[in-house]
Amino acid sequence: MSAPVLQTLFPHIDDWAEIGRACVDTLLMLGGSLALTVVIGLPLGVLLYLTGKGQLREMPKLYGVLSLLVNVLRSIPFIILMIVLMPVTYALVGTKLGIRGAIPPLVIGAAPFFARLVETSLREVQQGVIEASQAMGASVWQIVRHVLLPEARGGLIASTTVTAIALVGYTAMGGAIGAGGLGDLAYRYGYLSYQSDYMLVTVVLLVVLVQLLQMLGDRIVSRYNRR
Amino acid sequence: MIRFSDVHKSYRVDGRDIPALQPFDLAIESGEVFGIIGHSGAGKSTLIRLINLLERPSGGRIAIDGVEMTTLDEPALRVQRRRIGMIFQHFNLLASQTVADNVAFPLRLAGERDAGTIRARVDELLARVGLAAHADKYPSQLSGGQKQRVGIARALANRPSILLCDEATSALDPQTTASVLDLLAEINRELKLTIVLITHEMDVVRRVCDRVAVLDAGIIVESGAVADVFLHPQHPTTRRFVNEALPEEAATEQAPFARVPGRILRLSFRGEATWTPTLSRVMRETGVDFNILAGRIDRIKALPYGQLTLAMEGAGVDRALAALRAAGIEIEEIAA
Numbered sequence: 116m117s118a119p120v121l122q123t124l125f126p127h128i129d130d131w132a133e134i135g136r137a138c139v140d141t142l143l144m145l146g147g148s149l150a151l152t153v154v155i156g157l158p159l160g161v162l163l164y165l166t167g168k169g170q171l172r173e174m175p176k177l178y179g180v181l182s183l184l185v186n187v188l189r190s191i192p193f194i195i196l197m198i199v200l201m202p203v204t205y206a207l208v209g210t211k212l213g214i215r216g217a218i219p220p221l222v223i224g225a226a227p228f229f230a231r232l233v234e235t236s237l238r239e240v241q242q243g244v245i246e247a248s249q250a251m252g253a254s255v256w257q258i259v260r261h262v263l264l265p266e267a268r269g270g271l272i273a274s275t276t277v278t279a280i281a282l283v284g285y286t287a288m289g290g291a292i293g294a295g296g297l298g299d300l301a302y303r304y305g306y307l308s309y310q311s312d313y314m315l316v317t318v319v320l321l322v323v324l325v326q327l328l329q330m331l332g333d334r335i336v337s338r339y340n341r342r
Numbered sequence: 343m344i345r346f347s348d349v350h351k352s353y354r355v356d357g358r359d360i361p362a363l364q365p366f367d368l369a370i371e372s373g374e375v376f377g378i379i380g381h382s383g384a385g386k387s388t389l390i391r392l393i394n395l396l397e398r399p400s401g402g403r404i405a406i407d408g409v410e411m412t413t414l415d416e417p418a419l420r421v422q423r424r425r426i427g428m429i430f431q432h433f434n435l436l437a438s439q440t441v442a443d444n445v446a447f448p449l450r451l452a453g454e455r456d457a458g459t460i461r462a463r464v465d466e467l468l469a470r471v472g473l474a475a476h477a478d479k480y481p482s483q484l485s486g487g488q489k490q491r492v493g494i495a496r497a498l499a500n501r502p503s504i505l506l507c508d509e510a511t512s513a514l515d516p517q518t519t520a521s522v523l524d525l526l527a528e529i530n531r532e533l534k535l536t537i538v539l540i541t542h543e544m545d546v547v548r549r550v551c552d553r554v555a556v557l558d559a560g561i562i563v564e565s566g567a568v569a570d571v572f573l574h575p576q577h578p579t580t581r582r583f584v585n586e587a588l589p590e591e592a593a594t595e596q597a598p599f600a601r602v603p604g605r606i607l608r609l610s611f612r613g614e615a616t617w618t619p620t621l622s623r624v625m626r627e628t629g630v631d632f633n634i635l636a637g638r639i640d641r642i643k644a645l646p647y648g649q650l651t652l653a654m655e656g657a658g659v660d661r662a663l664a665a666l667r668a669a670g671i672e673i674e675e676i677a678a
Contacts, residue, residue: 250394252452253420265439
């Protein structure tokens with residue numbers, strides 16, 4: 116497409132590079148927050164699973180506390196969580212703005228969600244397989260490492276995909292209060308300045324991003340699923 | 343030797359204790375195949391799980407080769423469990439791992455790191471269960487019988503002295519059941535391994551077990567050598583199991599031969615007596631007339647046996663019975 120055509124179709128967009136930078140910002144926020152979400156949410160999910168009723172390390176009190184914490188964090192709308200967490204964010208990364216400022220609330224918002232999905236995926240693992248491992252003299256750690264995580268791999272990858280897509284939504288919301296990225300463009304130009312061409316472009320880009328994530332996730336799942 | 347002393351087990355449900363196993367004593371000898379038969383809910387899964395402490399007893403002691411299991415701490419218990427293999431009704435293989443990795447799993451759990459040692463042991467085990475060509479397949483690509491063979495190879499990996507079989511053939515068709523039972527019998531013979539199996543099929547007990555215990559509602563109602571229990575069941579539950587295995591026997595129990603003249607007798611032959619023409623010789627010598635009402639000749643494990651229900655008439659019946667007893671044939675009088 117030549118420049119005049121673009122100009123006719125998108126009269127307000129004079130700097131396509133800005134859209135490119137916004138894309139990169141969104142991807143950076145997504146990548147950084149997803150990695151940390153998995154690092155924090157996976158162990159939390161395993162802990163929820165193990166301490167749950169009838170499981171290998173049943174601990175009703177600890178499970179109750181963890182479960183409540185997860186539910187509380189999940190029930191606060193992300194945009195409010197982000198505002199509430201601003202002092203925490205500042206203390207953690209020294210700024211409330213930009214990519215760095217966005218990552219702590221993104222992770223705190225997404226990790227409990229991911230942990231719940233991990234717990235659910237692990238519960239799908241056949242109880243009999245765990246019993247067989249116990250009968251073979253496996254320790255709890257060996258069961259987690261060699262039985263639960265590999266057997267639940269498909270579900271865990273699918274959970275990661277769902278979480279990544281939820282994070283795309285969160286980053287766009289974060290854009291409204293200074294995180295940058297595609298959400299920021301849509302909000303400032305598209306909403307506040309009535310430039311609907313900006314809105315259209317960012318929405319299309321977000322849709323494409325979500326589609327790509329879903330396809331990638333599905334492909335990895337089918338590659339690893341042996342059932 | 344596995345010795346249960348005054349062991350009992352109850353589950354706590356909604357604040358109430360529901361007994362699963364009433365206090366019992368039981369000794370399972372090293373090298374024997376011991377069967378526990380019962381209907382579902384009789385407590386047999388609980389009983390077999392007490393051996394490797396997948397279920398903890400509510401009281402009593404369980405000793406394996408003198409090692410008191412209930413007093414072990416967790417690491418010591420894990421070490422003991424490696425000496426006890428277990429196979430399951432639904433196989434319980436790792437779906438995400440190949441056949442070879444499933445068999446290697448207990449070796450790795452036990453701390454074996456050397457890939458060459460693991461490979462050699464896995465190959466040896468797969469050859470024993472007849473799956474050498476399937477090492478790189480995934481469980482989902484195997485039939486039920488093949489999956490159970492993988493389960494057996496996995497259970498044998500750490501050279502256990504005991505193999506626990508939890509309804510190991512219940513999910514298999516009759517032909518596959520027979521081949522898996524043959525494999526278990528062969529393992530028992532060649533590796534001198536103690537096998538404890540639970541089942542709800544008398545036929546499984548008859549094919550492979552040396553001794554059997556009959557479990558009914560948490561109580562061991564009868565136990566002993568399979569031939570004794572099978573040929574002379576005492577408890578009603580045992581009779582029901584035996585009748586399931588011998589459909590023609592059921593007629594004897596339910597409809598006494600009321601219209602048949604003479605004395606109704608059940609003769610049991612065991613071992614060599616099955617193959618000798620004792621019956622015809624005695625009948626000829628004593629001049630007794632007889633009529634065969636029901637009968638069966640089969641094997642209990644390796645022991646041939648026959649069981650005949652006869653009607654006898656004539657003056658020499660008592661003399662005939664004495665001669666038959668002298669020849670080692672067991673006789674029960676059903677009706678005079």
